[in-house]
Amino acid sequence: MxxxxxxxxxxxxxxxxxxxxxxxxxxxxxxxxxxxxxxxxxxxxxxxxxxxxxxxxxxxxxxxxxxxxxxxxxxxASKTVSSRSNNWLSFSQEMAARGIPIRNFELHISWVTPEESVANFFEIGMDKKILRLERLRGRQEGPFVYFVSYFHPRVGLTGDEDFKRPLYEVLEKDHSVVATLSKEEVSAKAADKFISKKLEVDQGTPILMRKRFVFDQGDRPIEYNIGYYRADSFVYTTESRRE
Missing domain, CATH: 1.10.10.10 (Winged helix-like DNA-binding domain superfamily/Winged helix DNA-binding domain)
Incomplete structure (x- = not known):
């Protein structure tokens, strides 16, 4: 051609x-x-x-x-998904923009009391119930990321929302909460028994862990998210420009 x-x-x-x-x-x-x-x-x-x-x-x-x-x-590149640090989209929106079809393997919703790190981020008591959203996602041939999200009670999520839709679309259209700032931490760790089973890798396999701290227009915390990615299926890229 x-x-x-x-x-x-x-x-x-x-x-x-x-x-x-x-x-x-x-x-x-x-x-x-x-x-x-x-x-x-x-x-x-x-x-x-x-x-x-x-x-x-x-x-x-x-x-x-x-x-x-x-x-x-x-x-x-084969079977590798790339995510850029300055690409401010939900996972669903980011993959759609790249033309990568995504399958939901699991979706679980529960109300839990937060761990200390989550409670501190939200500035709430550890006895306060918050919504926890777990999603196992990937390509048709298998999962490559396991997400755990916690939401501030102020957001107003009930658990009855359709979380098959892009998350930030749900927040904005259903609850008038606009996510405008994301701060992230990326690190490597060995897959424990639970994560290895979810991502279908051997226990101890190196994986990528990304923590995302999301804020609204008033710089108030709305989501605490942890993503566990298969290292052989995901690349996280950053870009910086010298001014």
Whole structure:
């Protein structure tokens, strides 16, 4: 298939090349594992420099969408989901934006008394009942993330909501609570017996743990979330720019 970009467009060439590569990634031919065209060949076909093309390639490698191996070539990353630290979306919205179909394997709702760390974050007593939402999610072939969310009583969740919908959509449309700030902590840990069973990995397998602290427009805490991710199926990326 022949690919081309518009050299008369006001859009920078490396941006056009990046969008073109994203389309190639979604092409079944390349999604199935076929190597992308050689850099020299593709740069010549697009009439751009290898430096410009490599800038676009590096962006997608950084996002975890492409894998590049020396003396082999570049191909679409397989069975890896990428999440960016500055991508302020719910999990459902983020995966939908990436065109990744997600399956819910488990969904449990309960009312619990919070652990000290959760109570301190919400600034409530440990005897106060709060809603706990557990979700096991992944691709069709199997789960790759187990979420546990706790919500401040102020939010007004009843437990009767349809949590198959994107979480922050539920909060905003059903309860007029707008999530505007997320602070996160990412660390590695060994899967214990419970988590290993949920994620279908051996006990002791390294996994990624992400804590998300979510606040509303008034900087008031609304959600305390912990996500446990299979390390072989998830990449967490960060991006920073020097001003």
């Amino acid at each position: 022949k690919y081309s970009i518009n050299h008369k467009s006001h859009i920078p060439l490396h941006i056009q090349a990046e969008e073109l590569l994203r389309k190639m990634i979604s092409d079944p031919e390349y999604a199935s594992g076929k190597l992308l065209p050689n850099e020299v060949v593709l740069a010549k076909q697009l009439a751009i420099s290898r430096t410009t093309l490599r800038q676009a390639l590096n962006k997608l490698v950084f996002e975890g969408l492409l894998v590049r191996k020396k003396a082999v070539g570049t191909k679409v």
